[in-house]
Amino acid sequence: MNSKNVLLIFKSNIMYKPVIYRLAKDFDLVFNILEAKILPRREGRILLELRGPDEIIDQGIKFLQDHHVVVELLSEKVWREEDNCVHCGACVGLCPTAALSVHEPDRKVAFEVTKCVACGMCGLVCPFGAMKDITLFDPFAEGRVNS
Numbered sequence: 001m002n003s004k005n006v007l008l009i010f011k012s013n014i015m016y017k018p019v020i021y022r023l024a025k026d027f028d029l030v031f032n033i034l035e036a037k038i039l040p041r042r043e044g045r046i047l048l049e050l051r052g053p054d055e056i057i058d059q060g061i062k063f064l065q066d067h068h069v070v071v072e073l074l075s076e077k078v079w080r081e082e083d084n085c086v087h088c089g090a091c092v093g094l095c096p097t098a099a100l101s102v103h104e105p106d107r108k109v110a111f112e113v114t115k116c117v118a119c120g121m122c123g124l125v126c127p128f129g130a131m132k133d134i135t136l137f138d139p140f141a142e143g144r145v146n147s
C-alpha cells in the first residue's frame with residue numbers, strides 16, 4: 001500500500017460532480033482530505049492523500065484528469081534544496097504534520113514529502129531558502145492555476 005498527496009483543482013463546471021466518491025467506489029482507493037477550500041460557483045481545491053497500490057493510484061489520477069480535474073502531485077511541488085539546508089531545525093516546530101523532524105543521533109532534519117500538506121510555513125521561516133517552491137506552497141492561492 002502506497003500513498004500520494006495530490007492537489008485537485010475543480011473548475012466551476014465540474015466542482016459539484018461526485019468524482020472523488022468514485023475513487024473509492026470504482027478504484028477501491030482510500031482517500032483522506034487534508035485541506036479543502038471552495039469558492040462557490042468558481043473553483044474548488046482539495047488536498048487529498050490517496051492510498052492504494054501505485055498502479056491503482058495512477059488509474060485514479062487518470063480518471064480525475066479525464067473528468068477535467070487538474071491534478072498536481074505534491075511531491076513535484078514541494079521539495080528541499082539539500083545543499084541549502086544546514087539542519088538548523090527552525091522549520092521543525094512549525095510543521096503541522098511532522099513532515100519535518102529531527103532524527104537522532106546525528107540531529108539531522110528529515111523531510112518526508114508524503115506527510116507534507118503544503119502549508120508553506122517552512123518556506124516562510126527557513127533562513128537559507130532551502131524549502132521550495134514557496135509560491136506553490138499555498139495551493140489555495142487564487143488564480144495560481146489557469147487551466
Ligand code: SF4
Pocket residue numbers: 080084085086087088089090091092109122125126127128129130131
Ligand atoms: S529551516 Fe531550512 S535550513 Fe533549517 S532545518 Fe529547516 S529546511 Fe533546513
Ligand code: SF4
Pocket residue numbers: 078094095096097098099100115116117118119120121122123131137
Ligand atoms: S509545507 Fe507545511 S507541511 Fe509541508 S513540510 Fe513545510 S511546514 Fe511541513
